Amino acid sequence: MTCFVLRLAAPAAALLFCGMAHGQDVDPDILKAQAGTYLVAPEDGGAGCRMTLETDMAIGGHSLSGQDACTKPLPALAEAAAWNFDGNGGVILIDATRKLLARFVENEGSPPKTQDGTPLLLIAAPDGIDRLPSVSSLAGIWTMQRPDGERLCGVTLDGHADADGNAPLSxxxxxxxxxxxxxxxxxxIEGFGLTLMGGDGSSLGxxxxxxxxxxxxxxxxxxxxSLVRQ
Known part of the structure; x- marks a missing residue:
């Protein structure tokens, strides 16, 4: 089995991935399930970019495309030449020299994200969206309504979240x-999902x-x- 060690600036940040560098031992169904177009964006709501994880082979893993779109918002990722699994459920992006550019760690029930600096998320996103919604960007007055426009309720989202990321609403x-x-x-707010919650455990997602x-x-x-902004 072929093994490579990618060493980062931090002393303990050595990444070992064995048998993955040329796609060995990867179930084709798992590969296909992971492939697709994703938004890579900062968790804090900053601008991100889209790239497509492909199933073809590339040096160090599998091919990808669209990374040129990262040149302005996330310039380091514009150098990405391949992606791969890290052997622990995560996804890595590497450049043409196999230098690690980003490692997205799997989070149960949440999109994979990096753990250094301002976290970056790897997430499926609606077309035309280039950044993650945030508490501050969603704060304001919304209308809860049926598709035909029937109004059910007015909802005001407060822009001040607690340590758990929950903010008041009225x-x-x-x-x-x-x-x-x-x-x-x-x-x-979690990725592109918004949940309204009651004190008795009731919720709407x-x-x-x-x-x-x-x-x-x-x-x-x-x-x-629907929730429609006013």
Missing amino acids: LSGDCAANVARLKLAVWH FDMRADGNFDKSKEEGGKPL
Whole structure:
């Protein structure tokens, strides 16, 4: 089995990946499942760039494309020449000399992200979106409505989150009964997912659209519902 050690500036930051450098031992179904177009963007809401992880072989792993789009927002990643698995469930980006540029660590229930400096996320994103939503960017007044425009409730998202990333919200006094009884009080953003939560464990999950508004997550079931910014 072929092994390579990639050494970074930090003394303990040596990355060993064996048998992966030429794609050995990688289940084709796993490879295909990981391949696709992703947004790489700072967790703090800064501009990111899209690149496509491909299944063809490349030096040190598998080919990728679109990295030129990173030249301005994330110049270090514009040098990416290949991607690979790190053997621990994560994904790495390397340059033509096999220098490690970024390592995205798997987070259960959350998008993979880097662990140094300002974290970068590797995440599927709606077309036309070049950055992650943040608490400050989403703060303001929204309307909860049906696809036909029927208004169910006004929702004001506060822009001050606690240490867990939860921020207060308030509902208008004219909410429909099925919304009011949820007693929604806080909200949380995770990647492109927005969750409104009540103190008794009730919640509503939404996924961001390309226009910046949100549709109720399919996993929620029930009738379609949207959050539209006012």
